[in-house]
Amino acid sequence: MIRxxxxxxxxxxxxxxxxxxxxxxxxxxxxxxxxxxxxxxTTMRMLTCYMPPSAGKASVAxxxxxxxxxxxxxxxxxxxxxPPLYPDMTVDEYLLFVGALKGIPAGELARRVSDVExxxxxxxxxxxxISKLSKGYRQRVGLAQAxxxxxxxxxxxxxxSGLDPRQIMETRDLIKGLAGDHTIILSTHILQEVEAMCExxxxxxxxxxxxxxxxxxxxxxxxxxxxxxxEPREGELNFPMVKKVLxxxxxxxxxxxxxxxxNNRVRFAVESSAGHDARGDIARAVVGANLNLNxxxxxxxxIYLELTGTTPAAAVPAAAEETxx
Amino acid sequence: MRNIWTICKKEMKSYFSSxxxxxxxxxxxxxxxxxxxxxxxYFAMMGQRQMQMGGNMNVNEFVVRPLIxxxxxxxxxxxxxxxxxxxxxxxxxxxxxxxxTSPISDIEMLVGKWLSAVFMYGAMVAFASIxxxxxxxxxxxxxxxxxxxxxxxxxxxxxxxSLGLFIxxxxxxxxxxxxxxxxxxxxxxxxxxxxxxxxxxxxKVMSYIxxxxxxxxxxxGVIDTKDVIYFVSLTFLGLxxxxxxxxxxxxxx
Numbered sequence: 001m002i003r004x005x006x007x008x009x010x011x012x013x014x015x016x017x018x019x020x021x022x023x024x025x026x027x028x029x030x031x032x033x034x035x036x037x038x039x040x041x042t043t044m045r046m047l048t049c050y051m052p053p054s055a056g057k058a059s060v061a062x063x064x065x066x067x068x069x070x071x072x073x074x075x076x077x078x079x080x081x082x083p084p085l086y087p088d089m090t091v092d093e094y095l096l097f098v099g100a101l102k103g104i105p106a107g108e109l110a111r112r113v114s115d116v117e118x119x120x121x122x123x124x125x126x127x128x129x130i131s132k133l134s135k136g137y138r139q140r141v142g143l144a145q146a147x148x149x150x151x152x153x154x155x156x157x158x159x160x161s162g163l164d165p166r167q168i169m170e171t172r173d174l175i176k177g178l179a180g181d182h183t184i185i186l187s188t189h190i191l192q193e194v195e196a197m198c199e200x201x202x203x204x205x206x207x208x209x210x211x212x213x214x215x216x217x218x219x220x221x222x223x224x225x226x227x228x229x230x231e232p233r234e235g236e237l238n239f240p241m242v243k244k245v246l247x248x249x250x251x252x253x254x255x256x257x258x259x260x261x262x263n264n265r266v267r268f269a270v271e272s273s274a275g276h277d278a279r280g281d282i283a284r285a286v287v288g289a290n291l292n293l294n295x296x297x298x299x300x301x302x303i304y305l306e307l308t309g310t311t312p313a314a315a316v317p318a319a320a321e322e323t324x325x
Numbered sequence: 326m327r328n329i330w331t332i333c334k335k336e337m338k339s340y341f342s343s344x345x346x347x348x349x350x351x352x353x354x355x356x357x358x359x360x361x362x363x364x365x366x367y368f369a370m371m372g373q374r375q376m377q378m379g380g381n382m383n384v385n386e387f388v389v390r391p392l393i394x395x396x397x398x399x400x401x402x403x404x405x406x407x408x409x410x411x412x413x414x415x416x417x418x419x420x421x422x423x424x425x426t427s428p429i430s431d432i433e434m435l436v437g438k439w440l441s442a443v444f445m446y447g448a449m450v451a452f453a454s455i456x457x458x459x460x461x462x463x464x465x466x467x468x469x470x471x472x473x474x475x476x477x478x479x480x481x482x483x484x485x486x487s488l489g490l491f492i493x494x495x496x497x498x499x500x501x502x503x504x505x506x507x508x509x510x511x512x513x514x515x516x517x518x519x520x521x522x523x524x525x526x527x528x529k530v531m532s533y534i535x536x537x538x539x540x541x542x543x544x545x546g547v548i549d550t551k552d553v554i555y556f557v558s559l560t561f562l563g564l565x566x567x568x569x570x571x572x573x574x575x576x577x578x
Contacts, residue, residue, distance in 0.1 A: 048426040051575050073428040084423035088342045100331040101427045145423070 001026040001153060001183045002047065006056035009042050009207075016042045018207040019056065024200070026152075029179045031198035031215075032187035035308050039207040040187040041081065044155050047185070048078045061152050074103060077151035077182075081158050083142025087131035091122055091141055094130060095148060102149035112148055120144040120174060136167035143174060147182070154178065156186040160193060172197055191300050195219075205308035218303065224272055225302045226279055227258070229295040230286060231265045239266065242291065246270055249285040251278040265294065269302070328429040332437025333444070336411065340445055345406070349445070350452050353403060357453035360395050364388050384466040385546065389457070393474035394544045396450065397481055401510045401536075404482060407445050408489025409503035411438045416497035421574075431571045435564060439483075439490050446482040450475065470546020477543020480556035481536060485510055487563025494570040510536075 002024040009017040017039040024030050032040050046053045047060065049069040057064065063071040086094055095113045104112050117123040120140045125133060130141065139159065146154055159175060160168045176197055178184060188194060194201050194215065201218055203211040211218075230242055239261065246255045251272045258267045272278035279296060286293045340346035368387050375382050415421040424434055454475070460466045489506040496502050517535035519528045532538060539552040 045422075050422060050426050070428050070430070073426055076426065078422070078426045080419060080422045082419045084418070084420040086339070086418070086420060088339060093338070097331065097335050098423065098427075101328070101424075101429060103428055 001028075002058075002060055002185070004043075004047070004056070004058045007043065007046060007053050007058055008055040009039070009046060009051070010054040015207050017046070017053075020204065020207075020209045021056075022202055022209065022212050024183060024185065026183050027180055028200055029176070029184045029186070029198050030200045030202060031194035032185055032202050032204070033189070033191070033194050033304070034187075034204040034210075035189055038189075038205045038308070040189075040204065041157055042207075043204070044078075044157055044185070044187060048076055048155055049073055050078075074149070075152045077146035077149065077154045079142045079146040079154075079156045079159060081161065083138050083145070085130045085138060085141060085145075088129065090129055091117070091126045091133075094141065095144060098145045099148050104149055112150075116144040116148050119147070121170070136163055136170070139163060139167070139171060140174070143171070147178060150181075152183060154182045154184045154186075156184065158187055158189075160188070160190075191304055195300065203304070203307045210307040210309075219298055219300065221303055224276065225298070226270045226272070226282060227267065227295070227297045227301070228270060228282065228286070228293065229265055229267045231292040231294055233290050233292055237261060237264050237266060241289070242266060243268070245285055245289045245291070246282065249278060249281050251276045251281060328433040329437040329440065332429070332434055333441045336438055336441030337444060340441070345410075346445065346448075349403060349406060350449055353399065353449040354453040354455070356399050357392070357396055358456055360392060361388075361456040364391055384460060384464045385470050388460060389466055389471050389474065390544050390546075392457075393471075393478065394540070396453065396478055397536075397540050397544070398514070400446065400450075400478065400482055401485065401514055402507070403449070404446070404485045404489055404510055405503040405506035407442050408486055408493050408506055409499045410493070411442065411490055412493040413497050413499045413502045417499075425575065431568055435490065435567045435571065439487055439564060439567075442486040442490065443479070443483055446486065447479060450478055450482075467546075473546045473548055474544055476548070477540055477552075480543070480553065480560075481540055484556045484559035484563065485513070485536070487560045487567065489563075491563050491566040491570060494567055494574065 002022075004023070005021050007017055007020045008015070020039075020043060032043070034040050042051075045051050047058055047065065049065050049072050052066055057066075059065060060072045061075050063075070065072050086097075089097065092113065095116065096109060099109045099112055100106070114123070117126050120143050122137060122140050122144055125137055130138065133141065143156075143159070146156070156175065160171050163171060172193070175184065175186065186193075186197070198215055200214050201211070202209070203213075213221075228246075232238065232242075243255055243257075246252060246268060249270075252270055253273050254271045256269045256271075258269050270278070270282060279298070283293055283296060340349075365388060368382065368384070371387070372382050412421070415424060457466075457471065485506075488509055489502075492506045492509065493502040496505075513534065513536045515535070517532040517537050520532035520538075533555075539555045542549040542552050
């Protein structure tokens with residue numbers, strides 16, 4: 001559905017996107033993961049024909065983004081980071097305008113508009129001015145705008161940024177509901193988002209492609225490193241005992257404390273020998289030692305940080321403590 | 326064609342969903358109404374004197390012509406207010422991303438926007454021209470030269486609006502777009518002054534570039550091909566620059 005080959009974007013001095021190649025199959029939800037400034041937005045803008053690439057090729061549904069932009073644009077729905085809304089229009093007026101702009105025949109327009117209003121849960125504010133809407137509603141109107149012409153491909157730039165937790169959940173559900181009919185690329189710098197929604201992950205950093213993997217294989221890479229939070233069931237925390245319990249768990253190679261002991265709780269990063277899933281053993285060992293296991297997560301963060309090549313801020317004080325001990 | 330109309334309709338709506346459209350209509354009508362009152366007052370006084378001397382005065386020459394000339398000049402001041410938001414506001418709001426990723430061509434987009442500005446100016450002229458109908462009630466002016474005057478107003482506006490449209494693509498700040506357009510319009514108006522004291526080739530060129538000498542014939546009620554070509558080619562220049570500017574926007578952004 002989407003094919004990108006050696007895509008490059010060069011601004012005067014700096015290289016925003018550096019020879020990225022990937023392919024996305026039809027009907028997939030793909031997460032575009034990378035830190036801020038990695039080149040996610042630039043790549044998306046090239047895919048949507050907003051700007052031409054400096055070098056390389058991109059094609060959507062078999063149409064080239066440079067030589068057949070009109071065909072590509074017809075098949076793409078795009079939600080930029082800030083939804084492109086006109087504050088002095090009502091939701092109805094806005095969607096009618098966008099619908100006409102995207103080439104929906106006049107006879108079908110009204111029906112399509114009420115369709116997407118229903119689908120994106122904005123029907124109750126359809127007569128309101130967009131300037132009066134809350135951020136969550138604006139985001140959903142932005143989504144409605146992107147899907148109004150029923151495009152093959154949806155490109156969403158940080159669709160949940162700046163929303164409250166409830167709105168994030170609603171937006172994620174909405175996007176997941178759109179998969180299947182549409183191929184979706186969404187960018188994010190939040191790991192949980194990828195975990196919650198995507199089937200495939202494309203990691204980029206500093207304009208370069210770092211990994212293309214399915215979510216499962218990424219998680220499989222993550223099981224070797226687990227983050228745990230432990231709290232004694234009663235009494236004071238016995239730090240050496242807790243650490244010993246973890247270290248003696250079969251398969252575990254290293255145990256590193258991350259962060260300070262706070263509220264009688266302690267966090268560790270536990271690594272096990274390659275390819276070994278020690279999560280069950282860790283859980284059993286901790287509970288067996290009369291401790292509460294507050295949290296156990298596979299260390300996707302670690303892989304993310306490794307892939308994107310940035311140093312985690314939290315790991316620095318932890319390392320310092322280790323040398324002191 | 327449909328895309329042009331979609332854009333044009335949206336722009337027309339946005340003039341009137343804010344106070345801008347109403348304000349422009351009112352200010353223009355108010356100013357022209359005041360001018361009309363003055364010109365007619367002066368005409369009545371002069372007319373009485375002429376009658377005592379046995380002469381006769383022409384309404385077209387003494388009322389319509391100065392009024393249309395004044396409309397053209399007042400238009401210069403209001404045209405920046407019409408065009409300044411057309412692209413600058415889209416860039417500021419980020420809605421330019423919607424337009425540039427929709428399946429419409431740049432040409433359709435800019436022609437739609439330009440047309441809406443022309444309609445806006447047309448509405449202002451129409452509203453302000455209500456005064457002229459009183460001339461028909463109390464006198465017998467000639468309609469044809471008056472219509473030629475209006476044609477001139479529209480041609481002149483088309484040219485200046487296209488330049489304003491171009492300037493609006495270069496910034497996301499409406500004030501910058503507006504004041505630059507105002508400066509350019511004013512210079513195009515005053516360039517002909519050099520012809521008053523200089524006869525060299527450069528002075529001839531400058532005075533030819535100026536809008537005012539080309540408008541004079543229309544105010545008199547005469548359609549001169551040379552002047553029509555001047556306004557039409559200036560319009561195309563403005564639209565051409567707008568198209569190029571939009572293209573470079575894609576490459577730079």
